[in-house]
Amino acid sequence: MENFDFYSPTEFVFGKDRENETGKYVKKHGGSKVLIHYGGGSVKRSGLLERVQASLDQEKIEYVLLGGVKPNPRSGLVYEGIEICKTEKVDFILAVGGGSTIDSAKAIAAGTVYDGDFWDFYMGKRIEKALPVGTVLTIAAAGSEGSPDSVITKEEGMFKRGASGDAIRPKFSILNPALTQTLPPFQTAAGITDIMAHLYERYLTNTKEVEVTDRLIEGLLLTMIHEGPRVIADPDNYEVRANIMWAGMMAHNNSCGVGRSQDWNSHNIEHELSALYDCAHGAGLAVTLPAVFTYVMDHDVMRFAKAAVRVWGCEMDFDHPEVTAKEGIERLRRFFISIGMPKNFE
Ligand code: NZQ
Numbered sequence: 001m002e003n004f005d006f007y008s009p010t011e012f013v014f015g016k017d018r019e020n021e022t023g024k025y026v027k028k029h030g031g032s033k034v035l036i037h038y039g040g041g042s043v044k045r046s047g048l049l050e051r052v053q054a055s056l057d058q059e060k061i062e063y064v065l066l067g068g069v070k071p072n073p074r075s076g077l078v079y080e081g082i083e084i085c086k087t088e089k090v091d092f093i094l095a096v097g098g099g100s101t102i103d104s105a106k107a108i109a110a111g112t113v114y115d116g117d118f119w120d121f122y123m124g125k126r127i128e129k130a131l132p133v134g135t136v137l138t139i140a141a142a143g144s145e146g147s148p149d150s151v152i153t154k155e156e157g158m159f160k161r162g163a164s165g166d167a168i169r170p171k172f173s174i175l176n177p178a179l180t181q182t183l184p185p186f187q188t189a190a191g192i193t194d195i196m197a198h199l200y201e202r203y204l205t206n207t208k209e210v211e212v213t214d215r216l217i218e219g220l221l222l223t224m225i226h227e228g229p230r231v232i233a234d235p236d237n238y239e240v241r242a243n244i245m246w247a248g249m250m251a252h253n254n255s256c257g258v259g260r261s262q263d264w265n266s267h268n269i270e271h272e273l274s275a276l277y278d279c280a281h282g283a284g285l286a287v288t289l290p291a292v293f294t295y296v297m298d299h300d301v302m303r304f305a306k307a308a309v310r311v312w313g314c315e316m317d318f319d320h321p322e323v324t325a326k327e328g329i330e331r332l333r334r335f336f337i338s339i340g341m342p343k344n345f346e
């Protein structure tokens with residue numbers, strides 16, 4: 001195992017109706033003037049935004065609103081958010097929505113306290129300082145509720161790039177699985193795919209003897225394989241939604257990735273594709289993941305065979321481990337298709 005630092009200060013507030021406590025957590029984490037950031041309208045239609053506002057009103061916390069975040073969030077709205085925060089003297093950013101809204105909120109948080117162009121962070125500069133961010137999550141997918149990352153698309157040139165820094169890890173994240181029951185099946189499936197990609201890309205490592213994180217990843221992948229088809233068949237099942245939501249957080253706050261090298265090629269390729277074609281991140285991954293795995297399999301056949309046996313229940317072919325490895329990749333591909341993901345870019 002390699003040396004590592006792991007800092008994960010986010011307070012997770014999990015369960016039914018917990019969004020009604022948002023005001024209390026904003027106050028606890030020092031917010032007095034808040035930017036509430038949200039997406040294209042799902043939080044208005046579900047009544048969530050109203051409940052969050054009521055919770056802030058109850059604590060007498062002032063706020064301004066900025067909606068309109070698009071999936072694959074754009075830099076234009078980030079610049080707008082930074083201006084609002086400076087003019088209104090905002091001291092806390094609250095993201096109500098999915099990974100795109102949270103990532104846009106993180107970019108605004110970093111950009112507001114930075115003299116230069118916030119895009120510098122997406123060109124490689126590490127984020128050292130940011131306004132505090134809190135989240136009310138509405139989709140289990142990107143894991144941004146617990147991650148130190150943000151991914152933004154710059155319209156000029158259509159560059160989709162990531163920025164990182166512990167300063168943008170959320171101070172708190174409210175996770176009510178019931179909020180994900182309004183997701184269209186396609187978005188639920190795209191979220192499942194993204195969660196599995198975050199696990200797989202950590203599983204693919206050159207680091208030897210990392211059994212503890214291998215086993216954590218395998219357990220989470222088995223959970224997704226069990227719960228994925230169940231949630232598609234029974235979208236209102238709270239318990240299934242709860243397992244998926246917590247798995248989504250665990251998959252990407254890096255507790256499963258510490259002390260080992262990781263392989264983010266499928267994600268990097270998908271980011272280019274979603275920048276160019278604006279496809280849903282998870283749907284893009286359903287195509288790139290099995291394709292990249294097939295391409296790189298020979299680099300470490302035994303690792304792919306291990307996943308095939310432990311995660312997919314394949315029988316190990318000791319004479320021809322590449323047959324087992326291939327079968328595991330094929331089962332992954334078929335799983336994505338079975339939950340409604342595309343098999344190619346047509
Ligand atoms: O915009 P609204 O109206 O809210 O609709 C959204 C959006 O259309 C909808 N939605 C979300 N919750 C809903 C809902 N509809 C009904 N009911 C609900 N409860 O779902 C659509 C997708 O939302 P989005 O926020 O884009 O989804 P996701 O969480 O998958 O985020 C994707 C973004 O995260 C980035 C991706 O690249 C992509 O830009 N990633 C961020 C990461 C990070 N920060 O750590 C890591 C990931 O690997 C990923 O790259």
Ligand code: ZN
Binds near residue numbers: 142194197198281
């Ligand atoms: Zn992802």
